[in-house]
Amino acid sequence: MPALTIEDLAVSYGNIKAVRGVSLTVRQGQITALIGANGAGKTSLLRAISGMVRYAGQIYYKEMKLNGMAAHKIVALGITHVPEGRGIFGNLTVKENLTLAAWLRKNDAEGVRRNYERVMMLLPRLSERLGQLAGTLSGGEQQMLAIGRAMMSDGDLILLDEPSMGLSPVLADEIYRIIAEINKTGVTILLVEQNAFMALQLAHHGCVMENGVIALEGAAMELLDDPRVRQAYLGV
């Protein structure tokens, strides 16, 4: 069953066409990797889903049409977007960042507490820095905070924009382990990455984006073996 269906999506900034007619489905409970070079339109696609940019075409989430919906209302449907560059609030403490992400769950104190404990368990490094301003965290810690926030929002679909960017291989592995952990609880994930090898190893399904269109699509394992992908993105 598709969690997310995108039909003929186009996103432009002035005269620049970032996404040019993309159709895509993200299956419920799976990790779908969207890979491609810088400027392929991956981030614009995520921004369209979460209502941050205007677009042409249709986007459905569990049969509900998202077109024209305000970004904060899309969050209320259960779509969480961890944006490019992590988007942490540097002038708030780590704990305030986490609490803010549970903004819409003010009548679910019990559930928020449960998620909070889970974040502390999966991301122990954050629990040591709760009172610290988020702007003083290292890049890896900021990425963990961004993922911790996504867990606090308790969405059914998480959009991740390059979670491994700027991280050491060890930290990137740790982030990926946490993503797998979140997926195991039934959360659907759309993972945007330049690091094709890591993303396809984790994902069930993969799409390759080039110049605003989907160039290739298939099971992640098949894409890993595809000669075109191997040549262009894996460097082998």
Add this chain to the structure above:
Amino acid sequence: MAYIAQQFLNMLQLGSIYAIIALGYTMVYGVLSLINFAHGDLFMVGAFLCFLASSKLHLPFYIVILAAAAGAAVLGVTVERLAYRPLREAPKVSAIITALGVGVFIENFTLALSPYPRHVPELLHNISYNFNGLTISSIQMIIVALSVLLMAGLDFIVRKTRYGSAMRALSWDMRTLPLMGVPVNAIVALTFAIGAGFGGVAGTMYAMAFPVIDPYMGIMIGWKAFIAAVVGGIGSIRGAMLGGCILGAVETIAAVALPSTYRDFIAFTLLLILLIFRPNGILGVPKTLKV
């Protein structure tokens, strides 16, 4: 000795009024990086609402002050909705010109309704207490106490509540905030409501202390409070409080020590010198690049 204490009281009274107005500038700047030049005029509207509620409707003191706060808050939110929101993505210069225009509009609208200066009746029976030659009036006590209460309340809201977290997050990154499920427009409206509401209260307090009001009274006071906010560090709540108190102190001292016409000249000179050494204000931090 009593004379010095007396001047210290005047300093506190004036400083609290400046601080309450400066908070309105700093809050709006904090969330939108916009200098709301119409804020001084919201203060003036607060004073006129106080006049209306007291001399025409004969309402009790606490209702008068609530009416002035609520009226100014509604006007502030309306201005944001109609004039500033459409320009949120526009160049900052356009928004600043709009703010100046809104201010001139409010002044002249008030002028059309009430072309003459008005005398605000005594809101409370003013009792003076005498301690060894030091006179404290009940109005002075109320102004200072109310200001302290408002500042403490605002500080609590901004630091400890979810709405405060949202306001601070908004000032850091307006584009990411909706991804947390926070309705950004509602938080902006809330910020304007509090800032303008404080302006309305300040208008009432001012009218209690200096009861002759006119439609242009918000210009000079507004500029001064704006400068107080900049000196304290614009965008910083505690900075606005500090800046207001410093300005009140400098003005009072200048008025005591020198001919009264030198007051504004001395006050502004000192503030300009202070800015040379602390260009971000006393408690302000330079806007850092976000990684």
